[in-house]
Amino acid sequence: MRVVTARVMILAGLVFAATSFTLGLRLRIPGIPMLSSAPPGGAGEIPFLPAFFILGIMLMFLSAVVYELIPGRRAPAPPARPRLR
Amino acid sequence: MARYAMVIDLNRCTGCRACMEACKVENNTPRANFWMYVFRFEEGEYPNTRVWFMPRPCMHCDNAPCVKVCPVGARYKRPDGLVATDFDRCIGCRYCEVACPYGVNYFNWMKPERNYYLDWMDREAAAVLDRATNGAVPPYKNPDLDKAYGREQRRIAGGGHLKGVIEKCTFCVQRVEQGLLPACVAGCPVFALHFGDLDDPNSKVAQLLKNRPSFRLLEETGTAPRVYYLSGKPPGHDTRQVETVRARV
Amino acid sequence: MATKAQRFPYAVGQFSAGAYLFMVLLVALIGLGIYAFFYQLTQGLAVTGLRDIGTMGGSTWGLYIAFDVYFVGVSFAGITTAALVRLLNLRHLRAVSRMAELLTVVSLILAAFSVLPDLGQPLRGIVYLLKYARPQSPFFGTFTMVIAGYLFASLVYFFLDGRRDAALCARAPGRLQWFYRLWAAGYRGTAEERERHDRASFWLSLAILPMLVIAHSTLGFVFGLQVGRPGWFSALQAPAFVILAGVSGVGLLIVIAAIMRRALAAEDRLTPEVFRWLGNLLMVLIAAYFYFMVVDWLTATYAAPSHEIRISRAIFFGRYAGIYWISVAAMLGAFVLQFRQFTQQRYRLPQIVASGLLANVAAVGKRLLIVVPSQTHGTLLPYPPGSYSPTWVEYSIILGLFGLGTLMYVLFSKAFPIIELPEEEQEG
Numbered sequence: 001m002r003v004v005t006a007r008v009m010i011l012a013g014l015v016f017a018a019t020s021f022t023l024g025l026r027l028r029i030p031g032i033p034m035l036s037s038a039p040p041g042g043a044g045e046i047p048f049l050p051a052f053f054i055l056g057i058m059l060m061f062l063s064a065v066v067y068e069l070i071p072g073r074r075a076p077a078p079p080a081r082p083r084l085r
Numbered sequence: 086m087a088r089y090a091m092v093i094d095l096n097r098c099t100g101c102r103a104c105m106e107a108c109k110v111e112n113n114t115p116r117a118n119f120w121m122y123v124f125r126f127e128e129g130e131y132p133n134t135r136v137w138f139m140p141r142p143c144m145h146c147d148n149a150p151c152v153k154v155c156p157v158g159a160r161y162k163r164p165d166g167l168v169a170t171d172f173d174r175c176i177g178c179r180y181c182e183v184a185c186p187y188g189v190n191y192f193n194w195m196k197p198e199r200n201y202y203l204d205w206m207d208r209e210a211a212a213v214l215d216r217a218t219n220g221a222v223p224p225y226k227n228p229d230l231d232k233a234y235g236r237e238q239r240r241i242a243g244g245g246h247l248k249g250v251i252e253k254c255t256f257c258v259q260r261v262e263q264g265l266l267p268a269c270v271a272g273c274p275v276f277a278l279h280f281g282d283l284d285d286p287n288s289k290v291a292q293l294l295k296n297r298p299s300f301r302l303l304e305e306t307g308t309a310p311r312v313y314y315l316s317g318k319p320p321g322h323d324t325r326q327v328e329t330v331r332a333r334v
Numbered sequence: 335m336a337t338k339a340q341r342f343p344y345a346v347g348q349f350s351a352g353a354y355l356f357m358v359l360l361v362a363l364i365g366l367g368i369y370a371f372f373y374q375l376t377q378g379l380a381v382t383g384l385r386d387i388g389t390m391g392g393s394t395w396g397l398y399i400a401f402d403v404y405f406v407g408v409s410f411a412g413i414t415t416a417a418l419v420r421l422l423n424l425r426h427l428r429a430v431s432r433m434a435e436l437l438t439v440v441s442l443i444l445a446a447f448s449v450l451p452d453l454g455q456p457l458r459g460i461v462y463l464l465k466y467a468r469p470q471s472p473f474f475g476t477f478t479m480v481i482a483g484y485l486f487a488s489l490v491y492f493f494l495d496g497r498r499d500a501a502l503c504a505r506a507p508g509r510l511q512w513f514y515r516l517w518a519a520g521y522r523g524t525a526e527e528r529e530r531h532d533r534a535s536f537w538l539s540l541a542i543l544p545m546l547v548i549a550h551s552t553l554g555f556v557f558g559l560q561v562g563r564p565g566w567f568s569a570l571q572a573p574a575f576v577i578l579a580g581v582s583g584v585g586l587l588i589v590i591a592a593i594m595r596r597a598l599a600a601e602d603r604l605t606p607e608v609f610r611w612l613g614n615l616l617m618v619l620i621a622a623y624f625y626f627m628v629v630d631w632l633t634a635t636y637a638a639p640s641h642e643i644r645i646s647r648a649i650f651f652g653r654y655a656g657i658y659w660i661s662v663a664a665m666l667g668a669f670v671l672q673f674r675q676f677t678q679q680r681y682r683l684p685q686i687v688a689s690g691l692l693a694n695v696a697a698v699g700k701r702l703l704i705v706v707p708s709q710t711h712g713t714l715l716p717y718p719p720g721s722y723s724p725t726w727v728e729y730s731i732i733l734g735l736f737g738l739g740t741l742m743y744v745l746f747s748k749a750f751p752i753i754e755l756p757e758e759e760q761e762g
Contacts (some may be wrong), residue, residue, distance in 0.1 A: 187715060
């Protein structure tokens with residue numbers, strides 16, 4: 001269960017990040033001399049794309065937490081009792 | 086859509102700096118900010134020296150490094166070729182300044198003061214002006230400098246709006262949008278500066294460039310500037326600047 | 335069952351008079367930095383020594399950016415150690431892995447706080463970077479990758495790696511028991527859990543490695559892609575940034591580990607073996623960095639464009655010669671110290687620590703030399719050479735940042751074991 005959740009999170013994060021990055025580039029269709037060929041000024045800007053990009057990457061790394069924290073289907077073995085000296 | 090460019094005839098420039106003054110008055114730039122700057126160059130050793138002047142506005146490059154690096158899209162290129170700075174968006178990182186090969190960017194290091202000669206915020210200066218002209222010349226704030234321009238409707242005109250943002254020559258967008266020439270071009274007493282639409286075969290700039298050899302500064306950097314120079318050569322290794330600016334804000 | 339109060343290991347929860355005094359000093363330093371920052375916020379950046387490039391003859395990026403690059407560089411330490419431990423199975427380095435990870439987290443926070451005072455409009459900066467940042471700008475890579483990738487990933491790694499020790503600490507009653515329980519998040523120490531953790535942290539370290547390369551490389555690209563700045567425009571910037579990051583990170587880690595060893599009497603965990611390993615790693619990284627320096631230098635002197643020669647002259651013989659030669663000497667000194675120990679196969683802790691310190695001195699100098707001369711002496715149009723002298727505002731903010739980092743480090747090590755509790759604690 002947790003493996004599936006973790007994998008879904010990684011995939012979702014990747015999609016999020018890749019989409020927001022690509023949308024952020026705002027590339028125009030070929031034939032333009034300028035490299036960063038976006039519509040001039042603020043036309044067509046989607047706000048908070050960088051935030052989504054960051055969230056996407058964070059989601060990918062959070063999958064590790066999910067993977068470790070969510071208990072497996074089997075009940076865990078009787079716990080050892082670690083003690084501080 | 087127009088394709089604006091500026092043509093500067095180095096043969097005609099006398100170094101009077103009227104363009105620098107006109108720019109300052111028109112755009113309300115603060116102390117030590119020289120959107121339009123005129124170099125005084127010297128080459129050779131006395132008595133065989135050659136002195137010449139080179140006006141240097143912003144180049145409004147087609148492949149502008151400043152536009153490429155702006156993290157938030159405050160610096161952008163308009164369809165008519167002007168490279169503009171949205172002072173509502175600028176976060177003051179000064180990346181455009183370090184990226185510019187020409188050194189045309191000026192940062193508002195402090196609350197803009199000692200702006201152009203009719204500084205409306207300076208009560209003392211206003212009082213002096215009032216006395217001197219007997220009230221005939223009031224301090225004047227050009228409302229065009231606060232308006233939004235272009236289809237994108239962003240505020241890009243004028244300087245000295247607030248501290249912590251960067252500014253540079255705008256080809257006087259507030260004047261160009263009204264069909265006027267930039268202040269430096271209009272103010273030059275010897276018609277050394279020309280401005281117009283490259284796509285219009287009848288414009289002065291198009292004809293000048295067609296008939297006379299020209300060069301652009303630092304073309305090897307690939308910036309594709311929109312400012313052309315006639316009758317001269319670019320500054321070389323042995324070109325020295327004399328009469329440097331002393332003010333540092 | 336012990337009759338006297340249980341004490342946490344590694345001086346957790348124990349504050350001596352010296353520790354209190356030290357923390358007061360740090361708070362004072364931080365206070366100075368905050369005061370300087372607000373002074374700058376109200377008066378504008380004119381209170382710094384920064385000025386416009388060109389007609390003003392100044393340097394528009396200075397101490398803040400140089401230290402931002404330095405702090406991001408230092409963060410190299412954490413993931414390197416984690417990677418070495420997890421991916422190459424170098425178990426004897428486990429004792430320093432938490433220190434290293436904490437160094438990464440703290441230094442990345444400091445890096446972010448170092449850029450903020452450099453912005454003319456810091457509040458706008460925070461909001462607009464999140465709202466409008468453009469991927470075409472190298473700043474985008476630094477900003478997003480460093481925060482989202484590097485910082486967050488390191489925090490995740492840190493959290494997961496500390497659960498075991500948190501569970502151990504949670505057993506004993508204390509003021510922070512709630513904190514330990516929260517961190518442990520139900521960790522029970524079963525074999526299955528440990529196996530899962532090993533697997534997760536393996537993949538995590540593997541995934542953080544490209545983050546590291548991207549974060550440091552985009553920082554290098556911030557400088558290396560600027561055609562208008564001779565001295566910066568070079569394909570070598572990105573890789574050189576990565577290597578210098580390694581040098582400063584490992585060097586600082588050595589210094590911190592040595593301090594912890596002394597302060598916590600942890601000679602049994604922080605063995606000479608650990609320092610030997612780190613020292614040799616430092617030596618190899620310095621050698622790699624020297625390679626970059628030599629390649630750069632040879633290219634510059636053999637056939638550099640005149641604009642780059644102007645900068646080189648200022649750095650080798652002119653205004654910046656002092657910083658340059660001191661940095662080279664420090665780097666060389668660090669290398670020689672390590673190399674001698676390596677060839678003689680006799681390692682002494684004080685010498686290794688000295689290498690670490692010298693390497694960091696050199697790194698700071700080098701960062702400054704990357705940032706400033708290309709602005710004052712690197713104009714493509716014939717502006718006259720400029721100058722840059724930082725003011726008390728800049729120094730105060732930087733010192734405040736160091737104070738903040740140190741305080742965060744000290745407070746954490748008082749709240750949580752800074753060295754992984756040994757394996758034997760698991761049994762009985």
